Amino acid sequence: MEAVLAHLRGAIERGEYAIGDKLPSEAELCRTLEVSRPVLREALRALQTMGLTVSKTGKGTFVVANAVEDPTFGDYAASDLLEVRRHVEIPVAGYAAVRRTPENLDHLAHLLDRMEQETDTTAWVAMDTLFHLAVAEAAQNPVFRRVIEEIRDALARQSAFLNELGGRREQSNREHRAIVEALIDGSELDAVEAMSHHLDRVETTLTDIVRSPAGGKDTAPGAGTPTEGNPQA
Numbered sequence: 731m732e733a734v735l736a737h738l739r740g741a742i743e744r745g746e747y748a749i750g751d752k753l754p755s756e757a758e759l760c761r762t763l764e765v766s767r768p769v770l771r772e773a774l775r776a777l778q779t780m781g782l783t784v785s786k787t788g789k790g791t792f793v794v795a796n797a798v799e800d801p802t803f804g805d806y807a808a809s810d811l812l813e814v815r816r817h818v819e820i821p822v823a824g825y826a827a828v829r830r831t832p833e834n835l836d837h838l839a840h841l842l843d844r845m846e847q848e849t850d851t852t853a854w855v856a857m858d859t860l861f862h863l864a865v866a867e868a869a870q871n872p873v874f875r876r877v878i879e880e881i882r883d884a885l886a887r888q889s890a891f892l893n894e895l896g897g898r899r900e901q902s903n904r905e906h907r908a909i910v911e912a913l914i915d916g917s918e919l920d921a922v923e924a925m926s927h928h929l930d931r932v933e934t935t936l937t938d939i940v941r942s943p944a945g946g947k948d949t950a951p952g953a954g955t956p957t958e959g960n961p962q963a
Contacts, residue, residue: 732895734765734773742782742793753783753791772894779803779891780940798940803887808936811884815929818877819862823909823925824918826868834868838910846903854899855889861906865925868913888932896935905931 738759741747753759753774760770774791777783780798785791801808826834841861848854859882866874878885892898905928912920 731769731772731776734763734769735776735895737763738773738777739780739782739798742777743796745796747793749793749796751793752789753793755790776891776895779887801888801891801936801940803891804884806881806884808888811881811888812929812933812936814877814881816926818874819865819929820922820925822866822869822874823912823921825871825874826865827913827916827918827921829870830868830913830916831870834864835910835914838864838868838913842903842906842910845906851890851893851899855886855893858889858902859886865909865913892932892935892939895939898932898935901931902928 738747738753747753754762756767756770756774759765760767763770774783774785777791778785779801781800781802782793782795782798783791784794803811838861841857841864845854845857845861848857862885863875863878863882866878869875889898889902893902905924908924909921909928912924
């Protein structure tokens, strides 16, 4: 998928597909790039998340921008989402360290164990959003949980995007572990620092993906485009 995405993104950024152009049909792209339809659709979804294309039902996929600026996850731009997360989740982690109950800690520890053993990306992403909800619950303020619930779909979309393109899963697991350990210790300072570090890494990976050069040497995925070298956080 990464190779297909790099190929299509590069073609758009170089102007091979101009703003307003319709991309070839899925069948044609699959044939040209020698990939399966599920792989192609993942790449097309990523292009849309990056803001380069829009999909119109029954009409196809159209180019709307020639450079990646601010990915969109569901109803929210990545920059808006991160800004809110910093103002909500960092202090929430501090409150959770002070107010958490044994039941909160048991739930978080069990969830984290499952995440560290999970190999399926879809299942891991679902648990990722549950993890952040559980931290909010540990803060013992239902308003915090409601805020995280409101952005839950966007968080899941962002998590899937970062895992697919930024190799974030193992690093996220380590960052989540640091958050849980801070909550177990009851350290407000450590919890705030751990959540802040986690969000810093999210921002870094997003920035790496957005700035990743896609206009260099171009080889169709079916012809052996390397997929190594994806931005890591």
